[in-house]
Amino acid sequence: GAVVSQHPSRVICKSGTSVKIECRSLDFQATTMFWYRQFPKQSLMLMATSNEGSKATYEQGVEKDKFLINHASLTLSTLTVTSAHPEDSSFYICSAPPKYFGPGTRLTVL
């Protein structure tokens, strides 16, 4: 079946630094990818929709200048958390429609 990979699986960074997370569709093309965030013991919340060839669309309350999304090709979307702070520590998961999810990236900001 279709596979979505994410890299890195875990990252620890200092406050104020930027972190890039990659999401790849390995055996299919995805014109759209979704980025979700999951805080401990909470549900996944949609952050933004990544669109190949056009700007990402962000859900209400998500800062587009803080969470930069680039859909560089039909198989790659990246999420960059800029000037990360401890409150950005979370589990970030990408998804390619209709139902394929990456394994997630655990971000810890010290």
Add this chain to the structure above:
Amino acid sequence: KQEVTQIPAALSVPEGENLVLNCSFTDSAIYNLQWFRQDPGKGLTSLLLIQSSQREQTSGRLNASLDKSSGRSTLYIAASQPGDSATYLCALMMDSSYKLIFGSGTRLLVRP
């Protein structure tokens, strides 16, 4: 605004038991409903998808039902096994955009 609630938040059962996980939602105008499984620190695996016009779906030991009018869905797991231990998430799609609204999940532990 659609709200999705899952009860119970956690469940521990001995191996072999049949069990029911519940999902309720406030806006019945859904496009479809999915049940996912999430293993610790990992992504999601889709288990069952029920279209808004359907009442239930079955896959192996799993059966999911949908009652749109009452805003409820249940996931029935028959003859539970330790390998079923995971977090089960209910997710709704409100239109054909593929955007999902998730419940907070039920953490299931099946004891050998």
